[in-house]
Amino acid sequence: MKLLFRESHEWAAIDGKIAKVGISDHAQKELGDLVFINLPEVGMTVSAGDVLCDVESVKAVSDLYAPVSGKVVKVNDELEGAPELINQDAMGSWICEIEVTDVPNDLMDEAAYNKFIKE
Amino acid sequence: MINRLKVIEAEGFYPYKNQAIERYLLDTCEDGEMILYLWANDKTVFIGKNQNAFIECNLAALSRDGGFLARRFTGGGAVYHDKGNVNFTFIASKQDYDIANQFDIMMNAMRLLGFNASLSGRNDVLIEGKKFSGNAFYKSEDACLHHGTILINSDYAAFSEYLNVSKVKLNAKGVKSVASRVTNLSEYRSDITAQEVKESLKTSLKARYKDAAITTVTEEELPRPAIEALTRHFSDERYTRGDNVFYDVAFEYRYEWGVADVRLGFNGSVIEKAKIYSDTLDTESVELKEKLLTGTDILKSVDPRIQDIIEAYGAK
Numbered sequence: 001m002k003l004l005f006r007e008s009h010e011w012a013a014i015d016g017k018i019a020k021v022g023i024s025d026h027a028q029k030e031l032g033d034l035v036f037i038n039l040p041e042v043g044m045t046v047s048a049g050d051v052l053c054d055v056e057s058v059k060a061v062s063d064l065y066a067p068v069s070g071k072v073v074k075v076n077d078e079l080e081g082a083p084e085l086i087n088q089d090a091m092g093s094w095i096c097e098i099e100v101t102d103v104p105n106d107l108m109d110e111a112a113y114n115k116f117i118k119e
Numbered sequence: 120m121i122n123r124l125k126v127i128e129a130e131g132f133y134p135y136k137n138q139a140i141e142r143y144l145l146d147t148c149e150d151g152e153m154i155l156y157l158w159a160n161d162k163t164v165f166i167g168k169n170q171n172a173f174i175e176c177n178l179a180a181l182s183r184d185g186g187f188l189a190r191r192f193t194g195g196g197a198v199y200h201d202k203g204n205v206n207f208t209f210i211a212s213k214q215d216y217d218i219a220n221q222f223d224i225m226m227n228a229m230r231l232l233g234f235n236a237s238l239s240g241r242n243d244v245l246i247e248g249k250k251f252s253g254n255a256f257y258k259s260e261d262a263c264l265h266h267g268t269i270l271i272n273s274d275y276a277a278f279s280e281y282l283n284v285s286k287v288k289l290n291a292k293g294v295k296s297v298a299s300r301v302t303n304l305s306e307y308r309s310d311i312t313a314q315e316v317k318e319s320l321k322t323s324l325k326a327r328y329k330d331a332a333i334t335t336v337t338e339e340e341l342p343r344p345a346i347e348a349l350t351r352h353f354s355d356e357r358y359t360r361g362d363n364v365f366y367d368v369a370f371e372y373r374y375e376w377g378v379a380d381v382r383l384g385f386n387g388s389v390i391e392k393a394k395i396y397s398d399t400l401d402t403e404s405v406e407l408k409e410k411l412l413t414g415t416d417i418l419k420s421v422d423p424r425i426q427d428i429i430e431a432y433g434a435k
Contacts, residue, residue, distance in 0.1 A: 008260055035294050036294050038169070056168060056294060058241065059241055059256060060255075060256035061168050061193050063259045
């Protein structure tokens with residue numbers, strides 16, 4: 001399994017053809033308490049960098065971006081009534097699974113991402 | 120760094136067109152630009168992006184009185200707009216967007232008018248402990264937006280009439296509104312006008328960015344097809360009523376004359392809410408189907424007149 005991060009703070013845990021996608025702990029802190037999540041639709045095709053879905057926190061409505069290209073094959077319905085799970089455990093709360101067709105080369109590994117957010 | 124200011128004032132009070140202009144400005148915002156958009160709506164219940172319109176608003180009373188239901192693309196709770204209210208929108212690219220700075224511009228504008236405003240929490244601006252301005256925010260990778268209301272001499276008491284007081288217990292999804300103590304600026308200065316407030320916001324913005332070039336844009340200068348398309352989007356019932364928030368499933372159903380767009384909300388296997396969007400002129404038959412669907416337990420025997428819709432759902 002390979003864990004990669006996008007500059008806009010989404011992560012992709014890639015295992016073979018499937019990537020679980022979520023947002024980083026840093027992103028969850030920046031967003032503040034989440035009150036709503038509009039999950040992506042199963043079956044939709046995204047290119048890396050496309051808007052994947054959006055979340056509403058007590059601070060703002062924010063778009064989330066697809067870290068990889070591919071097709072959304074599964075969404076985490078558990079989050080629908082309980083977006084606060086992301087605040088509690090951002091790295092453990094996957095939002096959707098994407099069947100990967102392309103991984104852009106500007107994604108960062110965990111060490112590089114941790115350095116990036118400190119800058 | 121912000122080196123260009125763009126100021127635009129809405130000319131009409133039609134909420135969906137005003138929203139369309141706002142969205143257009145957001146989508147076309149360039150680096151180095153700070154956009155200030157000033158607008159007002161006629162009689163509108165303006166709900167947050169992820170709110171349930173049916174819970175937040177007494178839609179029957181609102182439409183009876185000729186009011187509008189509009190949905191923001193920003194979060195938060197329901198507010199009431201009328202011509203006694205001015206809305207301001209700040210738009211800037213991600214690196215120039217700064218909520219504290221924007222609030223500062225707004226509060227300075229209030230100070231110039233003699234009001235002693237203070238910030239409360241993340242969203243509200245108060246005068247003597249009462250809220251006269253609610254604010255909401257949107258962030259994308261390109262441009263960000265901060266907009267807020269300013270109550271001047273709004274008939275916000277009318278709002279309470281449109282608030283839903285449904286006794287029905289709905290365990291629906293969606294963001295709930297929070298009530299707060301509200302006031303008009305006219306309570307503190309009876310001669311205050313919307314125009315004065317708008318001018319003061321412009322003055323305060325210009326004072327903040329003394330060296331920036333200013334352009335004033337009129338509605339006519341915006342591309343009509345784009346504004347019209349966005350106006351259609353914001354006025355579409357499927358958007359304002361928020362079917363994506365409210366209904367559990369959406370699917371297409373082909374019948375002999377065309378295609379209908381069906382939305383169903385379930386409680387277990389029982390259909391609690393049904394809405395059919397179709398361009399058929401036979402609205403009576405559509406309404407009948409909606410009525411028959413509501414309350415149907417799809418696991419039990421189904422009225423033959425809606426059998427085909429249930430099958431279309433099953434095939435989905």
